[in-house]
Amino acid sequence: MENKDILENDYHGHPNYKAVFGSLVALFAISVVADLMKGTLGNGLALTIIFATAFIKFFLVVANFMHLKFEPVKFLWLPIFTMFAVFVFLILVYPDVSIIELKVSKW
Amino acid sequence: MATMTHTQPSIEQMPKGRLALWILIAGEVAIFGGFIMSYILYRLRLSDWGPQTVHTVVWAGALNTMVLLTSSFTIVEAHAAAIKKDLKNVAKYMNITLILGVVFLIVKGYEYNMKFSHHLSLTSPSLLTGTDMAAHIGSLYWSYYFIMTGLHATHVIIGMIAIFMVKLQAQKGHALHRVELAGLYWHMVDLIWIFLFPLLYLAK
Numbered sequence: 021m022e023n024k025d026i027l028e029n030d031y032h033g034h035p036n037y038k039a040v041f042g043s044l045v046a047l048f049a050i051s052v053v054a055d056l057m058k059g060t061l062g063n064g065l066a067l068t069i070i071f072a073t074a075f076i077k078f079f080l081v082v083a084n085f086m087h088l089k090f091e092p093v094k095f096l097w098l099p100i101f102t103m104f105a106v107f108v109f110l111i112l113v114y115p116d117v118s119i120i121e122l123k124v125s126k127w
Numbered sequence: 128m129a130t131m132t133h134t135q136p137s138i139e140q141m142p143k144g145r146l147a148l149w150i151l152i153a154g155e156v157a158i159f160g161g162f163i164m165s166y167i168l169y170r171l172r173l174s175d176w177g178p179q180t181v182h183t184v185v186w187a188g189a190l191n192t193m194v195l196l197t198s199s200f201t202i203v204e205a206h207a208a209a210i211k212k213d214l215k216n217v218a219k220y221m222n223i224t225l226i227l228g229v230v231f232l233i234v235k236g237y238e239y240n241m242k243f244s245h246h247l248s249l250t251s252p253s254l255l256t257g258t259d260m261a262a263h264i265g266s267l268y269w270s271y272y273f274i275m276t277g278l279h280a281t282h283v284i285i286g287m288i289a290i291f292m293v294k295l296q297a298q299k300g301h302a303l304h305r306v307e308l309a310g311l312y313w314h315m316v317d318l319i320w321i322f323l324f325p326l327l328y329l330a331k
Contacts, residue, residue: 034207041200048196052189055329070325077196077321085203086314092141095149102153106160110168117168 035084043080047073144304148311155282159319162275166326169271175261179268180331182247187238188328191231192320198227199317202290202310209297209306217306218298221290224313228287235280242269249273272327279319286313 054061054069061069083089088099169176205220246253251266286309293309296302 034210037200037203037207041196044196044200045193048189048192051325051329055185067330070329074321074325078318081199081314081318081321085199086311095141095146098149098153099156102156103160106157106164109161110164113165114168117165117172 033087033090037084040080040084044077047077047080142304144308145311148308152311152315155315155319159275159278159322162271162278163322163326166271166275169267170326170330173264175264176268177331179265179272180327182242182245183272183328183331184238184241185328187234188324191234192324194227194231194234195317195320198224198231199314201227202306202313205297206307206310209303212300212303214298214300217303218294221294221297221306224290225287225294228283228290231283232280235276239273242273249277275323276327279316279323282316282319286316 051070051073054066054073058066082099088096201220201223205217205224208214208216208220242248247269249270251269289312290309293302293305297306
């Protein structure tokens with residue numbers, strides 16, 4: 021396929037980028053406000069809001085700006101497997117990190 | 128003009144350049160994901176880790192987040208302009224993305240300068256000379272901070288070089304499909320910062 025054919029025959033659609041950007045800015049504002057109101061909301065709730073908005077922003081960018089929602093379903097194994105591998109890394113490394121404090125206290 | 132297909136596209140229809148970029152992005156997710164996961168583990172397990180975050184400057188991190196979110200928007204608008212073969216807007220939006228990249232690096236440079244002036248660096252030798260274990264953990268924290276943000280900034284620079292090189296061709300109407308590819312890489316840079324900002328600046 022020639023380069024010009026790739027552009028003209030591309031199959032993915034185009035979301036409303038301005039609306040997606042507006043949503044990203046709103047989510048960012050929510051996370052900053054949650055941080056400023058940590059004293060009122062409590063640390064746990066504030067951090068939950070902050071990281072929840074981070075994940076929503078992540079999915080908005082990946083699905084809309086990176087057009088992942090228009091890609092073949094079979095292709096999704098690549099990003100899903102990569103993220104799964106990162107979480108497996110977390111679980112496998114956890115035993116090493118969990119004993120660190122014990123080692124430190126024996127010094 | 129790009130049109131939606133009415134049937135589910137196959138992976139064979141996927142442009143090879145786009146597939147290659149996604150494979151690259153998967154590798155980057157593994158690298159930064161590993162850093163972020165091990166940072167989270169240390170943050171949860173070591174009581175002396177969290178207090179180091181007081182030295183991060185929230186307003187600088189917030190400004191950089193807005194800069195990167197806006198640059199993600201401008202590069203995707205450049206892609207939309209490339210589809211329509213609107214060369215003037217392709218160049219305009221790519222130029223704005225580059226300018227925002229420079230702003231990000233300037234703010235990051237200011238932050239690094241502030242850290243260095245407080246003797247906080249990749250190895251923080253002033254912390255390592257102490258016998259207090261909290262100081263050693265602090266030194267490890269700053270190693271993580273500078274490696275994660277430094278590696279991210281390196282990716283920003285590489286992304287800017289790629290966008291500039293693609294822009295040189297695209298503004299003449301050549302290789303317009305590469306605008307999306309450069310944009311994909313730039314969005315990945317933004318995605319990494321979407322997680323670095325709350326981890327390093329907000330989770331205090």
